[in-house]
Amino acid sequence: MIDELRDLGYELNDYSLSDADFSDLDFEGYASEDSDIILDVPYIPSDEKIVQALLDFAEINNQDTLYDLGCGDGRILVAAALERNARGVGIDMDPRRIIEAMEYAQHSGVEQQVHFLNEDLLEADFSDATVVTLYLLDIVNIKLRPRLLDELRPGTRVVSHAFNMGDWKPDHQRQCGNVKLYKWLIPAKIAGTWQWQSESGDQYKITLKQKYQEVTGHAWLNEQVIAINSLLLRGDLLEVVLQVPTARPLRLLMRCQPKQWILEEGSLVISPAIKIAHT
Numbered sequence: 001m002i003d004e005l006r007d008l009g010y011e012l013n014d015y016s017l018s019d020a021d022f023s024d025l026d027f028e029g030y031a032s033e034d035s036d037i038i039l040d041v042p043y044i045p046s047d048e049k050i051v052q053a054l055l056d057f058a059e060i061n062n063q064d065t066l067y068d069l070g071c072g073d074g075r076i077l078v079a080a081a082l083e084r085n086a087r088g089v090g091i092d093m094d095p096r097r098i099i100e101a102m103e104y105a106q107h108s109g110v111e112q113q114v115h116f117l118n119e120d121l122l123e124a125d126f127s128d129a130t131v132v133t134l135y136l137l138d139i140v141n142i143k144l145r146p147r148l149l150d151e152l153r154p155g156t157r158v159v160s161h162a163f164n165m166g167d168w169k170p171d172h173q174r175q176c177g178n179v180k181l182y183k184w185l186i187p188a189k190i191a192g193t194w195q196w197q198s199e200s201g202d203q204y205k206i207t208l209k210q211k212y213q214e215v216t217g218h219a220w221l222n223e224q225v226i227a228i229n230s231l232l233l234r235g236d237l238l239e240v241v242l243q244v245p246t247a248r249p250l251r252l253l254m255r256c257q258p259k260q261w262i263l264e265e266g267s268l269v270i271s272p273a274i275k276i277a278h279t
């Protein structure tokens with residue numbers, strides 16, 4: 001695709017640094033090329049191979065609204081629109097990048113599908129994203145982290161080119177040449193005490209603590225302590241395996257909503273789980 005645009009005379013800069021992990025460089029107070037705007041991250045575009053790997057890894061499809069925070073010339077969004085029919089929003093603080101991105105989208109015929117905003121990514125509203133892509137620095141990812149966790153819907157995919165998110169471990173990672181890609185699913189907020197009942201009238205209760213997607217807890221069946229064999233939270237899906245006395249382990253897969261969990265799969269029919277205490 002990029003070659004075709006070059007043939008049309010559309011010049012995409014070929015940055016050989018694009019695969020590099022630039023976290024060791026000192027970009028403190030990096031200035032935009034032709035203005036006095038101070039960027040948090042310099043402009044180094046992802047190369048075509050990485051763009052393709054990001055689209056695959058993020059599993060972008062025609063239902064998605066993709067935000068690229070620090071979008072550069074908009075290449076990730078244009079590729080997602082052309083190849084996956086996804087909608088996109090690009091945010092960049094450098095007005096030169098926004099002009100390039102708008103021209104690129106227009107040349108590619110996807111200007112109705114992708115929009116570009118000249119804003120600070122640390123302030124911009126990205127709450128309607130279903131996928132967010134980042135090619136920033138660890139420190140910027142970490143600054144952004146509380147907003148990603150609080151403002152994106154559970155299950156939203158966040159994919160980062162090369163840079164991690166501090167102590168928030170990725171759910172998945174993939175190697176692309178010498179570059180690592182990381183993927184997180186925004187975890188539902190499930191800390192607290194939850195209760196549900198089986199068809200036969202058994203009362204279950206579970207108390208959970210949560211750090212990001214990592215969950216620990218204690219469980220009771222009819223007020224008797226039972227062991228939790230496993231707890232796995234991925235986005236808004238929670239898999240719980242409980243050790244029920246004199247029976248096989250009970251596996252429940254719940255869709256977690258803010259005030260209730262709905263059973264998606266399980267070896268027992270249960271009522272929706274209701275939150276009865278916050279801690």
Ligand SMILES: C[S@@+](CC[C@H](N)C(=O)[O-])C[C@H]1O[C@@H](n2cnc3c(N)ncnc32)[C@H](O)[C@@H]1O
Pocket residue numbers: 038039040041042043044045046047068069070071072073074075076091092093094097119120121122134135136161
């Ligand atoms: C490493 S480039 C990534 C470009 C594009 N996402 C890609 O992967 O090809 C980082 C981009 O972030 C932009 N940027 C840096 N600080 C920003 C900020 N605070 N708000 C918005 N954009 C910013 C830069 O102008 C640059 O275009």
